[in-house]
Amino acid sequence: MPNTRRTAYFNARLLDPATGLDAPGALLTEGSRILDCGPTLFNDGLPDGVDAIDLGGLCLAPGLVDMRVTIGEPGEEHKETILSASRAAAAGGITAVAMLPHTEPVIDDEAGVEFVARRAREAKLVKIFCYAAITRKLAGVDLTEMGLLARAGAVAFTDGGHAVADALVMRRALSYASTFDLLIVQHPEEPRLAEGGVMNAGEVATRLGLAGIPREAEVIMIERDLRLVELTGARYHAAHISTGEAVEAIRRAKRRGLRVSCDTAPFYFALTEVDVGEYRTFARLSPPLRGEMDRRAIVEGLRDGTIDAVASDHTPQDQDSKRVPFAQALPGAIGLETMLPLVLEQVHRGHLSLLQGLDLMTRRPADILGLPLGRLAAGAAADLVIFDPDIPWRVDVDQFRSKTRNSPFDERPLMGRAVRTIVDGRIVFDAS
Amino acid sequence: MNAEIPLPGSDSRALPVFPHRDLLGIEGLPRQAITSILDRADTYVAQNRKPDKKTAVLRGRTVINLFFENSTRTRTSFELAGKRLGGDVINMSVSASSVKKGETLIDTALTLSAMHPDVLVVRHPDSGAVSLLAQKVNCAVINAGDGAHEHPTQALLDALTIRRRRGHLEGLIVAICGDILHSRVARSNIHLLNAMGARVRVVAPATLMPVEIERLGVEVHATMAGGLKDADIVMMLRLQTERMSGRYIPSIREYFHFFGLDYEKLRAAKPDALIMHPGPMNRGIEIDSQLADDIHRSMILEQVELGVAIRMACLELLTQRARATI
Numbered sequence: 001m002p003n004t005r006r007t008a009y010f011n012a013r014l015l016d017p018a019t020g021l022d023a024p025g026a027l028l029t030e031g032s033r034i035l036d037c038g039p040t041l042f043n044d045g046l047p048d049g050v051d052a053i054d055l056g057g058l059c060l061a062p063g064l065v066d067m068r069v070t071i072g073e074p075g076e077e078h079k080e081t082i083l084s085a086s087r088a089a090a091a092g093g094i095t096a097v098a099m100l101p102h103t104e105p106v107i108d109d110e111a112g113v114e115f116v117a118r119r120a121r122e123a124k125l126v127k128i129f130c131y132a133a134i135t136r137k138l139a140g141v142d143l144t145e146m147g148l149l150a151r152a153g154a155v156a157f158t159d160g161g162h163a164v165a166d167a168l169v170m171r172r173a174l175s176y177a178s179t180f181d182l183l184i185v186q187h188p189e190e191p192r193l194a195e196g197g198v199m200n201a202g203e204v205a206t207r208l209g210l211a212g213i214p215r216e217a218e219v220i221m222i223e224r225d226l227r228l229v230e231l232t233g234a235r236y237h238a239a240h241i242s243t244g245e246a247v248e249a250i251r252r253a254k255r256r257g258l259r260v261s262c263d264t265a266p267f268y269f270a271l272t273e274v275d276v277g278e279y280r281t282f283a284r285l286s287p288p289l290r291g292e293m294d295r296r297a298i299v300e301g302l303r304d305g306t307i308d309a310v311a312s313d314h315t316p317q318d319q320d321s322k323r324v325p326f327a328q329a330l331p332g333a334i335g336l337e338t339m340l341p342l343v344l345e346q347v348h349r350g351h352l353s354l355l356q357g358l359d360l361m362t363r364r365p366a367d368i369l370g371l372p373l374g375r376l377a378a379g380a381a382a383d384l385v386i387f388d389p390d391i392p393w394r395v396d397v398d399q400f401r402s403k404t405r406n407s408p409f410d411e412r413p414l415m416g417r418a419v420r421t422i423v424d425g426r427i428v429f430d431a432s
Numbered sequence: 433m434n435a436e437i438p439l440p441g442s443d444s445r446a447l448p449v450f451p452h453r454d455l456l457g458i459e460g461l462p463r464q465a466i467t468s469i470l471d472r473a474d475t476y477v478a479q480n481r482k483p484d485k486k487t488a489v490l491r492g493r494t495v496i497n498l499f500f501e502n503s504t505r506t507r508t509s510f511e512l513a514g515k516r517l518g519g520d521v522i523n524m525s526v527s528a529s530s531v532k533k534g535e536t537l538i539d540t541a542l543t544l545s546a547m548h549p550d551v552l553v554v555r556h557p558d559s560g561a562v563s564l565l566a567q568k569v570n571c572a573v574i575n576a577g578d579g580a581h582e583h584p585t586q587a588l589l590d591a592l593t594i595r596r597r598r599g600h601l602e603g604l605i606v607a608i609c610g611d612i613l614h615s616r617v618a619r620s621n622i623h624l625l626n627a628m629g630a631r632v633r634v635v636a637p638a639t640l641m642p643v644e645i646e647r648l649g650v651e652v653h654a655t656m657a658g659g660l661k662d663a664d665i666v667m668m669l670r671l672q673t674e675r676m677s678g679r680y681i682p683s684i685r686e687y688f689h690f691f692g693l694d695y696e697k698l699r700a701a702k703p704d705a706l707i708m709h710p711g712p713m714n715r716g717i718e719i720d721s722q723l724a725d726d727i728h729r730s731m732i733l734e735q736v737e738l739g740v741a742i743r744m745a746c747l748e749l750l751t752q753r754a755r756a757t758i
Binding site (some may be wrong): 205211214219278323325326 | 492536537559560561579580581616619642643644645698
């Protein structure tokens with residue numbers, strides 16, 4: 001029997017980046033769908049037989065769509081499971097995540113995609129989508145069965161934290177993917193230039209005696225790929241860009257009309273290489289934290305729309321991977337529970353409007369992945385986040401739902417966080 | 433409880449307490465702390481030349497030399513320093529064996545810490561590893577070299593060597609030449625010489641020069657002629673030949689031609705310029721063999737001698753601080 005229970009959220013600040021709506025109003029859901037919403041809804045009073053929820057002026061927006069998340073399942077369940085990541089996502093106001101395929105085994109066949117779908121159904125919290133690998137076992141040589149994988153549910157293709165380094169393989173991947181109009185997502189880093197490097201090349205690395213990764217490793221790979229996109233006509237997305245040059249390269253490519261997009265993660269607009277401090281392994285990331293000029297260029301890219309999306313780039317690492325000398329530490333940091341407040345930080349600082357900030361985490365990543373999500377519209381899924389943009393709090397990693405604690409933001413004072421998260425009309429997180 | 437432990441010599445009560453529990457690097461050390469180590473080491477130089485070299489400064493104290501990377505010179509120097517001060521010195525080479533067994537650096541640190549050593553002297557191939565270890569133990573830690581980061585006692589012994597010959601460090605032009613990129617000795621020396629008011633130059637082919645090294649307060653030179661011009665001191669660094677040839681430099685032959693120190697290139701320096709090398713030397717690669725043995729110019733053996741005195745001073749200062757805080 002379909003769930004026809006109706007819930008009315010009134011006295012809300014409705015925020016829908018897709019339509020530019022930012023106004024007081026109300027929203028009505030029926031079962032798993034949005035039935036109606038708008039500033040004038042319920043002007044004549046609440047209908048009978050609904051659960052009425054007074055939001056007291058809190059923000060009501062489409063649930064966030066996080067397009068870059070590493071989960072340790074299958075293979076490294078001690079770092080994160082689909083269930084633990086779902087809980088963390090829900091607490092961060094995220095209602096849909098796209099999971100990277102660099103698991104063990106690699107998600108490079110239909111069984112892998114189906115496994116994720118089954119585990120997500122069992123967890124039944126947020127929506128978990130998955131990428132499939134571009135190349136088998138992420139080895140950068142043989143293409144995966146992209147057509148069949150897409151049919152099984154893979155939302156796009158990427159080799160996760162590995163770049164597709166070989167130009168010929170990348171050309172064929174883009175070309176083949178274009179047959180089915182599939183999206184190729186690249187980790188843009190020229191691996192030979194980055195080889196052995198553990199942080200951004202520059203004064204800090206020189207001082208610490210750590211091998212550096214030059215910023216050029218990123219833009220060289222992007223520039224090469226853009227030529228191949230031009231050659232093949234494929235759809236291409238550069239993941240977690242971190243340098244001003246990368247922003248500029250994408251900006252130019254968009255002007256030329258190429259079908260390219262890119263995202264960044266909060267690390268790259270909230271931190272710099274200075275945050276590595278005295279060998280803080282939680283700040284060892286891939287790509288590495290860059291300098292202040294790059295950080296500003298990323299903020300500008302978010303502001304002018306060159307950067308299409310903010311993804312958490314959530315990468316759980318356990319103590320054994322981080323309580324080691326810096327060069328031996330595995331890269332990555334968790335981010336599901338800090339993405340929204342770190343985007344809000346840019347809003348509070350006046351760099352983005354609230355709608356702009358939300359757009360980067362809702363409609364735009366959903367559109368890139370071809371998901372019908374990220375909108376407050378009649379008929380759309382009732383995936384919602386209710387948040388207070390102004391509540392001050394301090395990050396305490398021990399309160400996080402992730403299985404691991406590797407956040408570089410511990411103890412950072414922030415403003416704003418999710419109060420309630422709703423997926424298909426079900427409450428999956430409630431702060432109260 | 434330690435009131436009856438004899439203090440070393442009559443002047444020791446005047447020893448300034450070192451500002452840190454550990455000696456992890458030179459960066460950030462105030463000039464006064466550096467000077468106090470050098471002054472103290474000076475007294476040990478004299479003592480080390482006497483037949484009876486032993487004191488009781490470290491009596492009852494345990495020093496563990498924990499080396500995760502092969503080293504004969506530095507380990508021996510620390511061992512002698514500890515023994516001449518009357519301490520119990522234990523050498524542990526952890527090379528790859530424990531690591532292969534899966535024991536982590538922190539496990540090793542906690543295990544040793546449980547044995548109550550007073551000082552851990554640690555060398556590790558990774559930058560930052562010694563400070564990571566220091567955070568986990570309850571005793572003083574001396575960095576005997578971590579990756580390409582720092583090697584503070586080497587810089588201190590270099591400074592002592594220069595000071596004993598020139599009387600001061602301030603205003604001297606010091607050229608550090610060779611593989612700056614991978615050198616912890618270069619970094620510690622840059623910090624120390626800058627703190628003491630010397631003028632530091634670095635000379636290397638661009639492939640062996642760390643990016644933005646000028647931000648550490650050095651002049652960057654690509655030629656020996658420019659880098660050595662009017663230099664008071666020429667410090668040569670060891671070239672790790674096994675990982676160099678064909679990668680960072682085309683060949684040893686070409687490297688020696690442009691960057692190896694010989695009498696010809698030394699002419700650009702002051703007529704009485706002194707030559708230093710942290711050892712072990714690659715004769716004929718970074719330094720001409722005859723020049724290395726030139727007793728009028730080369731201070732290489734003197735550096736080795738003074739290294740023991742510097743390490744005695746460091747061991748004393750760090751254990752003295754521990755005594756003072758008990």
